[in-house]
Amino acid sequence: MKAVVVVFPGSNCDTDCFNVLKDVLKVPVEFVWHKEGSLPDCDLVVLPGGFSYGDYLRTGAIARFSPVMQAVKRHADSGRLVFGICNGFQILLEAGLLPGAMLRNRSLQFICKPVTLRVETVKTVFTQKLKEGAVLEIPIAHGEGNYYCDEDTYQRLEDNDRVVFRYCSQEGALGEEFNPNGSRGHIAGIVNERRNVLGMMPHPERASERVLSMTDGLGIWQSLAGVS
C-alpha cells in the first residue's frame, strides 16, 4: 500500500490523514499539492476534509477544477482507490465521481460532535475488515452534509449495495432523531458503482488513536492498509 493525501488551499484534515497512514498504519504516504497535474505511483488517494477554496460558490465546487482532480479521475478510472472524507466527499460529488449533492444541514447549524454509524456493507475494500451491522462512533464536523439524490439514484444505491454507512442510534437503529443533518436514507457514506471510490462525511482520521479517545475509525484504515 502506498498512499497520497491531496492538499487543497483550505484543507485542514490533511495532516490528520497523513498521521494515521504514516504513524499508525506505517504505510508510505506523501502529500500532493492540488496544482500537480499528475500523481506519484500509489494505490490510495485521500481527499481530506477542510474548507477548500473557502467553500465559495458551493462546497467542493471550485476544488473540482484543480489540476490534480484530472489525475484523481484517471486514478479512479484505472480501478485504484479514492477516499473522500467530509470536504473530500463533497469534492467527489461535485466532480461527478459519486452521485448526488450536499445540502445545508437540516438545522442550518454547523455540527461538530461524535455520531454513531452502522456499517451497511463489508463488500468494499474500505470496509472489508469490519463487521456488517457494526456500530462505529466517529465524529462529524460539517455544515453541508445533508446528502441528497433523486429517487432513481437512491434506488440504484440501495439495489447495488452501495450505501456503506448510515447514521444510527448507539444500538444501530435508524431514525430521524439519529440523523444529524437530514441526509436522505440516513446516508453517511457511499461508494461508486465499481466500489473503488468511497465518500463519507464522518472523520475516521479523528477516531483512530487511543490518545484521541476514539478508535472506531481504525478499522477502515486497517481495511485499506493491506491493499497493494
Place this chain on the structure above:
Amino acid sequence: MTYKATVNVTLKKSVLDPQGKTVLHALEAMGLNQATDVRVGKYFELKLDAAGEKEAGDHVRTMCDRLLINPVIEDYTYKLEKL
C-alpha cells in the same frame, strides 16, 4: 458588444430547502403570516463580451452548466441586457 447577464438560481422543486423553511418560520414568529412558502436562492451578475445576444446566451448557459449551478439540486433562469 458588452452584455450584462443576471442569473437566478433556485433549488429544484423536488429538493427540500431547510434555509427557506427557517426563514418562513421566522416570518411567522414575527406575526407576518402572509407567506405560505419561502425558497432561498442565489443571484449572479456577470458582465461579458459577445458578438451578439445569441452568442452571449450560449456563453452564459455554458458557464451555468459547467460551474455556476449544480444540476443535481439547482435550476436557473437568466436575462441578458445590452450595455
